Amino acid sequence: MLPGTTDLFPDADGPIFLGHCSVSPLYRTAARAIRDFTDDIAARGVGGLKNHFDILPRLHDNGARLLGCAAADISFVHNTAEALSMVANGYPFAPGDQIISYVHEYPSNHYPWVLQGRRGVELILLADRDPLGRSDPGNRPRGWSMDELEERVTARTRVVAISHVQFSSGYAADLRLLGGFCRERGIDLVVDCAQSLGCLPLRAEACHIAALAASGWKWLLGPWASGLLYTRSDFRRKLQPVMTGPGMMRQHLDYLDHRWNPHNDGRLFEYSTVAWDHAAGLNAVLEEVFLRFDGAAIRDEVFRLQEVFLAHCDPDLVRPLRFDRANRSGIVALEVGGDVGKIMPRLAAAGVVMTGPAGYLRLAPHFYQQDRQMIGAAAIVNRICAEQR
Numbered sequence: 001m002l003p004g005t006t007d008l009f010p011d012a013d014g015p016i017f018l019g020h021c022s023v024s025p026l027y028r029t030a031a032r033a034i035r036d037f038t039d040d041i042a043a044r045g046v047g048g049l050k051n052h053f054d055i056l057p058r059l060h061d062n063g064a065r066l067l068g069c070a071a072a073d074i075s076f077v078h079n080t081a082e083a084l085s086m087v088a089n090g091y092p093f094a095p096g097d098q099i100i101s102y103v104h105e106y107p108s109n110h111y112p113w114v115l116q117g118r119r120g121v122e123l124i125l126l127a128d129r130d131p132l133g134r135s136d137p138g139n140r141p142r143g144w145s146m147d148e149l150e151e152r153v154t155a156r157t158r159v160v161a162i163s164h165v166q167f168s169s170g171y172a173a174d175l176r177l178l179g180g181f182c183r184e185r186g187i188d189l190v191v192d193c194a195q196s197l198g199c200l201p202l203r204a205e206a207c208h209i210a211a212l213a214a215s216g217w218k219w220l221l222g223p224w225a226s227g228l229l230y231t232r233s234d235f236r237r238k239l240q241p242v243m244t245g246p247g248m249m250r251q252h253l254d255y256l257d258h259r260w261n262p263h264n265d266g267r268l269f270e271y272s273t274v275a276w277d278h279a280a281g282l283n284a285v286l287e288e289v290f291l292r293f294d295g296a297a298i299r300d301e302v303f304r305l306q307e308v309f310l311a312h313c314d315p316d317l318v319r320p321l322r323f324d325r326a327n328r329s330g331i332v333a334l335e336v337g338g339d340v341g342k343i344m345p346r347l348a349a350a351g352v353v354m355t356g357p358a359g360y361l362r363l364a365p366h367f368y369q370q371d372r373q374m375i376g377a378a379a380i381v382n383r384i385c386a387e388q389r
C-alpha cells in the first residue's frame with residue numbers, strides 16, 4: 001500500500017470493487033465538488049456561476065501535469081467518443097487515405113473512424129493475434145502485432161487509431177515503440193486511453209502521440225460523463241472544427257460578436273456550455289489523488305495487487321491471460337471455464353464486483369485497495385467458479 005492511501009480512502013469495508021475498467025466508485029471529494037456546484041446553481045442560478053470560473057483553467061493545468069504537456073493542449077470532454085469524433089471528423093482526410101486500427105476496439109474508438117468511409121477513407125483493421133502465440137479455444141480477443149501493423153502501412157496511411165489498453169483482453173500497446181514507429185513514417189498516432197489514464201503512467205509528448213482521449217470515470221475515479229482530450233499543437237492546427245458554439249470563440253460571452261475567431265488551444269473543443277460540475281469533480285480527484293502519487297508507483301501497486309489476487313486463485317478454475325511487462329495493464333482477463341454472464345451476478349451478490357465482456361472475467365483492482373480484499377475476493381471467485389462449472 002502506498003503511504004497516505006488510507007487517509008484518502010478510509011472505507012475498506014463493503015463490496016470489493018474489482019471493476020475499475022468499468023464504472024468506478026466516484027471519489028468522495030469529487031462527489032462533493034459536484035454537489036457544491038449544483039447547490040450554487042440551485043440557490044442562485046447564473047449568480048452561482050461566478051464562484052466556479054476557474055474550473056476549466058484548473059482542469060487544463062491538472063490534465064497537463066498528469067500527461068506531461070502544456071495546459072494549452074488539454075480540453076475537457078464528456079466522453080471518449082465525443083473527443084475522438086471531433087478528431088476523426090475534423091481530420092483533413094482525402095479520398096484513398098487509410099486509417100489503421102484493431103478489429104476488437106471499443107466502439108468509441110471504432111465508429112468515429114468508420115464514419116470516414118463517407119469521405120472515401122479506408123479503415124484497415126489489424127487482426128486479433130496473441131502476442132505470445134498462444135491458441136485460444138474460446139476465440140476471445142487477445143491483442144494485435146507490430147509486425148502486422150508494419151505490413152499494412154502504406155504511403156496512404158494517415159492515422160493509427162488504437163487503444164492504449166484493450167478493454168476486453170487488457171493488452172497494452174507499447175506506446176513508446178508505437179509512437180516512434182508512427183513518427184518515423186509521418187503517421188498521426190491517436191490513442192484511446194480510457195483504460196489506462198489513472199493506472200499506467202503516460203507521457204503524451206515522449207510517446208509522440210498526436211491526440212489522446214480518456215473517460216474520467218474508470219481508473220481516474222471521476223464523474224460519469226467527464227473526460228480529457230489531449231491534442232498536440234501542430235496536430236490541432238490540422239483539424240477543422242466539427243462542433244461549434246460560443247465556448248470555442250475568443251469573444252465567448254459577447255454573443256452578438258459573430259466573427260469567426262476561435263481559440264487555437266484546447267478550448268477549441270469546448271465548443272459551448274459544458275458540464276462544469278463534472279469538470280469540477282475531475283479536478284478534485286486529480287488534485288487530491290492522481291497528482292499526489294507517482295504514476296509508476298500507482299501502476300506497480302496495481303500489478304502487485306493483481307498478483308496477490310492471482311496467488312490465491314485455484315489455477316484449475318481461473319486462468320489469467322498474461323502478457324510481457326511492456327504489454328501489461330490494470331486489467332487481467334481471466335478465463336474461468338463457466339458462463340461469465342451467470343458468474344458475474346453471483347459474484348456481485350457475494351460482494352465482489354467484476355465485469356466481463358467477450359467471455360472473460362476482468363480483474364481490475366486499483367492502487368488504494370488492500371491485500372485482504374484481494375485474498376477475500378479470490379476465495380469468493382474460486383467458490384463461485386467451482387459451483388458454476
Ligand SMILES: Cc1ncc(COP(=O)(O)O)c(C=O)c1O
Binds near residue numbers: 080
Ligand atoms: C477502451 C475504451 N474506450 C472508451 C471507453 C468509454 O467510452 P466513452 O467515454 O465514449 O463512453 C471504454 C469503456 O469501457 C473503453 O474501454
